[in-house]
Amino acid sequence: MIAPPTSQTGDIVFEARQLAKExxxxxxxxxxxxxxxxxxxxFVAIVGPSxxxxxxxxxxxxSLDHPTSGSLTYRGASIPGMPDPSAxxxxxxxxxxxxxxxxxxxxxVENVQIPMFEGGLSRTQRRERAVDLLxxxxxxxxxxxxxxxxxxGERQRVAIARSLANRPSVLLADEPxxxxxxxxxxxxxxxxxxxxxxxxxxxxxxxxxPSIAAQASRTIRMKDGRVVPADSPHP
Amino acid sequence: xxxxxxxxxxxxxxxxxxxxxxxxxxxxxxxxxxxxGMAWGYEKSIVRQLDVIGIDVVVSNMSGGLMPKVFDExxxxxxxxxxxxxxxxxxxxxxxxxxxxxxxxxxxxxxGGFTWDKISxxxxxxxxxxxxxxxxxxxxxxxxxxxxxxDTVQIEADELPVVGIIDGQAVVENGAIILSxxxxxxxxxxxxxxxxxxIRVTPGTTKQEVTALCDSIKEIFPEGRAMVASEVVGxxxxxxxxxxxxxxxxLLAIIVGVLGVMNTMLMTVFERTHEIGILxxxxxxxxxxxxxxxxxxxLLGLLGGVLGVALGALGLKILETTPAIxxxxxPDLSPRLLLISIAIxxxxxxxxxxxxxxxxxxxxxxxxxHG
Ligand SMILES: Nc1ncnc2c1ncn2[C@@H]1O[C@H](COP(=O)(O)OP(=O)(O)O)[C@@H](O)[C@H]1O
Ligand SMILES: [Mg+2]
Numbered sequence: 001m002i003a004p005p006t007s008q009t010g011d012i013v014f015e016a017r018q019l020a021k022e023x024x025x026x027x028x029x030x031x032x033x034x035x036x037x038x039x040x041x042x043f044v045a046i047v048g049p050s051x052x053x054x055x056x057x058x059x060x061x062x063s064l065d066h067p068t069s070g071s072l073t074y075r076g077a078s079i080p081g082m083p084d085p086s087a088x089x090x091x092x093x094x095x096x097x098x099x100x101x102x103x104x105x106x107x108x109v110e111n112v113q114i115p116m117f118e119g120g121l122s123r124t125q126r127r128e129r130a131v132d133l134l135x136x137x138x139x140x141x142x143x144x145x146x147x148x149x150x151x152x153g154e155r156q157r158v159a160i161a162r163s164l165a166n167r168p169s170v171l172l173a174d175e176p177x178x179x180x181x182x183x184x185x186x187x188x189x190x191x192x193x194x195x196x197x198x199x200x201x202x203x204x205x206x207x208x209x210p211s212i213a214a215q216a217s218r219t220i221r222m223k224d225g226r227v228v229p230a231d232s233p234h235p
Numbered sequence: 236x237x238x239x240x241x242x243x244x245x246x247x248x249x250x251x252x253x254x255x256x257x258x259x260x261x262x263x264x265x266x267x268x269x270x271x272g273m274a275w276g277y278e279k280s281i282v283r284q285l286d287v288i289g290i291d292v293v294v295s296n297m298s299g300g301l302m303p304k305v306f307d308e309x310x311x312x313x314x315x316x317x318x319x320x321x322x323x324x325x326x327x328x329x330x331x332x333x334x335x336x337x338x339x340x341x342x343x344x345x346x347g348g349f350t351w352d353k354i355s356x357x358x359x360x361x362x363x364x365x366x367x368x369x370x371x372x373x374x375x376x377x378x379x380x381x382x383x384x385x386d387t388v389q390i391e392a393d394e395l396p397v398v399g400i401i402d403g404q405a406v407v408e409n410g411a412i413i414l415s416x417x418x419x420x421x422x423x424x425x426x427x428x429x430x431x432x433x434i435r436v437t438p439g440t441t442k443q444e445v446t447a448l449c450d451s452i453k454e455i456f457p458e459g460r461a462m463v464a465s466e467v468v469g470x471x472x473x474x475x476x477x478x479x480x481x482x483x484x485x486l487l488a489i490i491v492g493v494l495g496v497m498n499t500m501l502m503t504v505f506e507r508t509h510e511i512g513i514l515x516x517x518x519x520x521x522x523x524x525x526x527x528x529x530x531x532x533x534l535l536g537l538l539g540g541v542l543g544v545a546l547g548a549l550g551l552k553i554l555e556t557t558p559a560i561x562x563x564x565x566p567d568l569s570p571r572l573l574l575i576s577i578a579i580x581x582x583x584x585x586x587x588x589x590x591x592x593x594x595x596x597x598x599x600x601x602x603x604x605h606g
Contacts, residue, residue: 065599086515086519086520095516101509103510114513114514117238117523118518127236162517165517166518
């Protein structure tokens, strides 16, 4: 599993050093040496033009893919070196995607329970927890509905409830409002910010929306697979 | 919701494909049940026949086709004086096509021998003597051939009168045509030849003494063999061939079943790449993905097995009443065969799920999510 935090890295959750990722045998360089630190309870917005490597970076953080070179740690432990990346994804990371990624043949309350199979809860505990989570996103009246019966905003709220299934300490959100109209987008963002505030989760959020980025405690600006230094002039 | 719910859900949401796959497996398993059930039933009915007649030791030639090769009838006289032999009688047994029945047992029995003892006449009479050119037929054979006393039956080139319908208390007896040894020898051009000597031992003979008797018969008749009745089935060439054929045909059916299930499971896995990516992204272990696919595949096998056993049993019941089978054997539908068949189906399911399961567990979550 994950090593307990050491005193030295106590409040550093993620640290990247010269992190690089290539695709197709080096033909595409999605990340070209990225360095950053992210601390506990921070809300970091990642912004930058399309194709600059934001999603790739988030996938590295969530151990959905391996970096080509460089180092990436979670609370001092190497993410690509984790012996059990699925346990890390299940218990430490909550993921929210632009495309929701719900399972179409499972209803709302079942979708939220899916990650809980990797926890030690009983069948009834799983269901109760799923109902509680759906209550907290305001969807406890839609338990038996299938994703196809929900609006985009509702689907994203189900996905958010699912991301919290195993009480992760980090929420990785990749353009969570990218597929939503402005009204739903505001609603979903409010929900994410509330969770960040109330649960104290570290929040890393990719967005194109300057008004959302403005609410972050810090912004990481990216371009062509690199982090743009904070003191460089804005485009 | 349980893990099992997830497994069942993916089968239920594709009812047509699941149904077709089940039909495929169940036909394979039905073939296993029918073929092996017939082979076992054949063996069981022979054992029962020997038991009813009270045959302790059977002497026959080692080689032969459906029936062992004939040998000289004088062998019986050499066996009779051996220790522990209470009675001996010679039999010439042939499998012949009789009128509409493709295969029927014709049993020429030494007149006065103990193989006539347990035969009870239902209708008509037994032959009067060793040389009367007449037959009695078992009641199942009578139904199949649609004969009653007074009719005639064509055996090879000869037309013989049916003088009686008999009950012999075993399917094989009731499915046979029985006549005097001398008459059968004459019409099948086997004068002086028989292919079985049946032996009854004196009461109280121990197993070792029976074994010793068998050994001394082998000295007299080196190219033949003497078998304790209970072992006839295990050692006879004919039974071995029947067994091997039924299992090898079953194996083919099973291989076809494996390919069918594997194909279905591979399609399922390819179709669900995106879903499997989601499961991996929310933290499912690769082992759990593999287990999900395996369970799904095993469940297909189990359902197909249950369906196949029902289908096979039904098939056997129907076969049992067809003239070709009727009276030759009593299909064996023992719980053991049914359980073995279902177990085979589950193993087929698991084996078929191994490769698809492994494939699905190796998916890269990020690639699967893109797709
Ligand atoms: N699986 C992949 N195979 C090949 N190229 C990829 C793959 N994933 C991303 N890329 C490429 O890497 C670059 C960064 O992509 P991405 O991280 O998705 O950008 P962003 O999320 O910032 O829009 C793009 O050029 C993209 O085409
Ligand atoms: Mg992206």
